[in-house]
Amino acid sequence: MRTRLESDSIGTKAVPENAYYGVQSLRAQENFQITGHPMNPVFLKNLALIKKAAAVTNLAAGKLDAQVAEAIIKASEEVMDGSFREEFIVDAVQGGAGTSANMNMNEVIANRACELLGTRKGDYSTVHPNDHVNMAQSTNDVIPTAGKLTVLDLLQPLEGELKRLHSALLKKSDEFDDVIKMGRTQLQDAVPMRLGQAFHAYAVMAERDRKRISDISREMLSVNLGGTAIGTSINVSEKYLDNIVPNLASLSGYPLVQADDLFDATENLDGFVAVSGALKTCAMDLSKMCNDLRLLSSGPKTGLAEISLPAKQNGSSIMPGKVNPVIPEVVTQVAYLVAGHDVTIAMAAEAGQMELNAFEPVAFYNLFESIEAMEGAIRTLTDNCIAGIRANRARCRALMESSAGVATALSPYLGYKKSAEIAKQAVREDRTVREIVLTDGLMTEQELSRVLDPWSMTGVRAGTRQAM
Structure with missing residues (x-):
């Protein structure tokens, strides 16, 4: 594999010749083999969007050369569209508050901008990851915003x-x-x-x-x-x-x-x-x-x-x-x-x-x-x-009719204690509440049908009842 030499404050390191990432991304890849998962593609899109916005703003402020700015903007847009995805080699979980993520983006955009301007990757005299792509920015405001x-x-x-x-x-x-x-x-x-x-x-x-x-x-x-x-x-x-x-x-x-x-x-x-x-x-x-x-x-x-x-x-x-x-x-x-x-x-x-x-x-x-x-x-x-x-x-209706829970509706008429006795008897003898009330003559069938009407127990108001 052909390589190019890049240097940072740590030293000099060989980087694959055709890579758009640079030395700082490569160091991060070696340091942070953690989850095996890349950074979220939507996060990468937004990092690139911030780089584009920064280039637009620095150009308008007279701080960035027009040619360099346009190259950074073009490269950022390509990243936003999903290009160079394989060049983002840093693990999603990393030390350094996201500096590695920020620099991975800076290096990819810088090298693509160099390419657009006719210079080779790694020749940062044309477009520099820090001086140009990261101009007026810090990891500490870029990463939270992204x-x-x-x-x-x-x-x-x-x-x-x-x-x-x-x-x-x-x-x-x-x-x-x-x-x-x-x-x-x-x-x-x-x-x-x-x-x-x-x-x-x-x-x-x-x-x-x-x-x-x-x-x-x-x-x-x-x-x-x-x-x-x-x-x-x-x-x-x-x-x-x-x-x-x-x-x-x-x-x-x-x-x-x-x-x-x-x-x-x-x-x-x-x-x-x-x-x-x-x-x-x-x-x-x-x-x-x-x-x-x-x-x-x-x-x-x-x-x-x-x-x-x-x-x-x-x-x-x-x-x-x-x-x-x-x-x-x-x-x-x-x-x-x-x-x-x-x-x-x-x-x-x-x-x-x-x-x-x-x-x-x-x-x-x-x-x-x-x-x-x-x-x-x-x-x-x-x-x-x-x-x-x-x-x-049918199953819902059958379970409801066999339940002793309907005895709650009897309380206003027979009292809580008597209603509780009926509920317990229904469970104990495997009989329905209706059967016990009628057998014991506690209510007429007409009265009981009104009291145990399931619709009235579900909060249905007059005029809103639907046919079963």
Whole structure:
């Protein structure tokens, strides 16, 4: 393999001749063989976007030669379009607060810009990774800003999936509104309800989670770009400081603002913790719903079997015909993943010292994965589970009618103590509440039919009753 020699403050090192990365990227690759996972492609796109915005701003400020600026802008756009992906060789988890990620981007853009200007890779006298591509920037303002842009980008499809889930649940709520079933508290019979009410509650929950995530994502719009190393804006021209964030906002399409306090925005990661917390809350809600779906569909012969989930694949390598609730199961596993990542993100935010948090790489790695895993989990939940759920109407009705829980409706007429005695007798003797009340002559059949009308027990108001 032919090589070229590059040097940095550590020394001289051979770099593959045709590589667009340089010596600092190569050192990082050797130092950080951690996860085996590359940096997130959306994160790379946003790093390149910042380099483009910086070149545009430095050109307008009269600090960057026009030819060099145009070459940097062109190279940045190519990276944003997905080119040179294999040149980003640094592991997603790395020491140095993201300096390796920043320099990997600086070197790739610099070498591509050199190529565009007719000079060879590694000849940084034309376009230098630090002096030109990284002009008026620091890892410490570039990396947090790229992280926030990436979160904003990744949350958009996640919110879209939550909207689809909300719609699918509302559709099922309407479809199942005529299905009377037994409600349960602490896994014990409670009082009758409609299956549609359960799905409506799930829909409301999903929409609330979407709104919570949307609201907290606005914290990502305040960025510290222009603060450079610690927030003092050292090595930054006044024109650059005033225009870099507006230029980035224009290029990104997000209403970004420069943080009121650049020191605060450089050293604190609480915004990312808040986003992760909203994701965890959503994940816990969805997992709870999926637990319900697994219980309600348990069986098919010896469980509740009030609903049937769509059969998606064989459930066992040894038990013929077995079908498992694999979609709710995977959603719950994603919830566990997100909860674990949330702990990591919180610890990374807490671990910062003084004017910088050096642990953004692991926070971002986990946060990006949480968002993308949630998006995938919700998509498969909607398409491969919710949309195909069927209600087992007869089973729901039979379980409700055989339950002693309907005795709750007797309390206003017979008193709590007597109603409790009837409920216990019904369970003990395997008889229905209706049978015991009529046999003991406690109410007339007409009175009892009115009191034990399941529709009246589900909160249905006059004029809204639907035929079974």
